[in-house]
Amino acid sequence: MLSEVLLVSAPGKVILHGEHAVVHGKVALAVALNLRTFLRLEPHSNGKVDLSLPNIGIKRAWDVAGLQSLDTSFLEQGDVTTPTPEQVEKLKDVAGLPDDCAVTERLAVLAFLYLYLSICRKQRALPSLDIIVWSELPPGAGLGSSAAYSVCLAAALLTVCEEIPNPLKDGDCVNRWTREDLELINKWAFQGERVIHGNPSGVDNAVSTWGGALRYHQGKISSLKSKQESITSCVPDDAALGRRNGEMKLGSPAxxxxxxxxxxxxxxxxxxxxxxxxxxxxxxxxxxxxxxxxxxxxxxxxxxxxxxxxxxxxxxxxxxxxxxxxxxxxxxxxxxxxxxxxxxxxxxxxxxxxxxxxxxxxxxxxxxxxxxxxxxxxxxxxxxxxxxxxxxxxxxxGAPGVSIHSATSLDSRVQQALDGL
Structure with a gap:
């Protein structure tokens, strides 16, 4: 498991055209919004996993030993698992949330626990982590805030558990994962979105993962500039995602x-x-x-x-x-x-x-x-x-998709976000 601090960000989204018509089999154009969600993950050895979401007032901590001792057999084995309603119900007991917890807070915690337990259970021991997630996106405004949250979580957890490599090289301020790694991030983020929304289209997490501009038509998502180049079918069988590496530009400039x-x-x-x-x-x-x-x-x-x-x-x-x-x-x-x-x-x-x-x-x-x-x-x-x-x-x-930032060479935007916490 990696020991360094990870800083990850992912964009929100807007629908440019096609609202409502897309429900009736028409084309919709979705574009990455240059307002981002940021995640800071720091491994530690205090035996706890801490989650802080200052935008919605959440601060939760769990003993890793307690989570390790749980019967998590309800999380089916496999590379990427799809949450069932029964699994989500069992996660509510694990979460230990009060009865009066708001729906937004409850779903955010459940999505985190699902991704943490599912991705990290391949480790010999669940990792002790301190995770803080904050956002420039207002929640509940239709701008893909939950998808950006799921994408950041998936990217950071997969990286810290070395399921995918950290793409940052010496001297990099920011970098992105390879096409194959982005595919895996997108698959897991889609499962986080399923915990939150039940039956999402997959558009929001795809835009947040790949960035740029995407076209959605009858369950198929493709690059705006290449209709034939499929990104993901977003069907329940989790068909192969992604055929391009890096940012999908909306034209130049954004x-x-x-x-x-x-x-x-x-x-x-x-x-x-x-x-x-x-x-x-x-x-x-x-x-x-x-x-x-x-x-x-x-x-x-x-x-x-x-x-x-x-x-x-x-x-x-x-x-x-x-x-x-x-x-x-x-x-x-x-x-x-x-x-x-x-x-x-x-x-x-x-x-x-x-x-x-x-x-x-x-x-x-x-x-x-x-x-x-x-x-x-x-x-x-x-x-x-x-x-x-x-x-x-x-x-x-037309913003870039999920990205990883250097913790020692922060750009002004990430530093400003950190200073505002």
């Missing part, structure tokens, strides 16, 4: 955006059901809307695939038109919200184009920032959105 959180809670399940009901009630109206959203995704995919080092202004004009059309379609599907309308109005008044991202009904929206936009204009827009009661961040999409 697109700059404003990410706005309206802070309006939404019920994803109810919104999905609402679209389905509207389709059943008005099939000749709603089915063409879904087909049109699919065409928007495909056109966006084409444009992004053609963008080079110096994107042409007309390419951004097309992207803006697609954003506007998709937002109108989503409103017609019934998943808009007054807060999202307000977001679009505020940005439109400044010549910018916005749409919801994710389930809608509140939640988050993205605003495309064209090259050459003066920073005072960006700051004025952010201030206007903040004045509406929203949270607004300037960031980018």
């Amino acid at each position: 697109l700059q955006i404003l990410l706005t959180n309206t802070k309006v809670p939404r019920n994803t399940r109810a919104l999905v059901a609402g679209v389905r009901n509207r389709l059943l009630k008005f099939p000749e109206i709603v089915a063409p809307l879904l087909t049109s959203i699919d065409a928007i995704s495909l056109e966006c995919e084409r444009v992004l695939g053609e963008m080079g080092e110096a994107p042409a202004p007309e390419q951004y004009l097309v992207l803006e038109e697609l954003i506007d059309m998709n937002q109108h379609h989503l409103n017609a599907l019934g998943v808009g919200h007054a807060s999202l309308d307000q977001l679009c109005q505020v940005t439109r008044a400044r010549g910018l184009h916005s749409k919801l991202t994710g389930a809608g009904g509140g939640g988050c929206g993205i605003t495309l920032l064209k090259p050459g936009l003066e920073q005072p204009e960006v700051e004025a827009t952010k201030q206007a959105l903040t004045s509406c009661g929203f949270d607004c961040l300037e960031t980018s999409i």
Whole structure:
């Protein structure tokens, strides 16, 4: 087992196009968001495994000897195991959480224990570890925070247990694993997501693992720039994942955006059901809307695939038109919200184009920032959105996937995150 401190990070995600239509067999485009979750793992010899999640107020510790003595035969043998409801129930006893523990906290702890016990049980003795995970991603906002958490855990635990090698070389500030190692990270992260969400699509953990931009269509995930190159089928039999090493770029450079959180809670399940009901009630109206959203995704995919080092202004004009059309379609599907309308109005008044991202009904929206936009204009827009009661961040999409950072040569961003704990 490795003895050095490990620092790992993984990005969140946004849906660029294809929300709701993807449920009905259409294409969705998912992109890595340059807001990241960070994990610091330090091996020690105090006989405990400590987990701290300051973003959601969790600090838990377990005696390694107690965990070692548990009957973990319920964790089936195999390279990558799929959690069953019965296994998750047994993990609740292991976790020792109070009855009034919030759902978010409970699921985060259960996902950790599942990955820790499953990945580390091949060791002669379960390792004593101190793990702290913190994030730039707001939880529950549809930005893939749980997937980034699972990806960070899987990458760090696999590395410390030497199931995969540490890719950092002398002098590296940051590096990434090989394609094969990323495949294994993604497989295990998918199991962590299953503990948390039950039956996830696999999109969020794939984007967080591979980075860049991915296309999702009827259970298949592929690189945005190569439709034929499969990344993962994300089916329950855990078919082979990954065919590319390193970051999957969204075009060059990455697109700059404003990410706005309206802070309006939404019920994803109810919104999905609402679209389905509207389709059943008005099939000749709603089915063409879904087909049109699919065409928007495909056109966006084409444009992004053609963008080079110096994107042409007309390419951004097309992207803006697609954003506007998709937002109108989503409103017609019934998943808009007054807060999202307000977001679009505020940005439109400044010549910018916005749409919801994710389930809608509140939640988050993205605003495309064209090259050459003066920073005072960006700051004025952010201030206007903040004045509406929203949270607004300037960031980018097309970020690199899960990465490992040098503990002795931290970049300013990781150091800033550590200092903020």
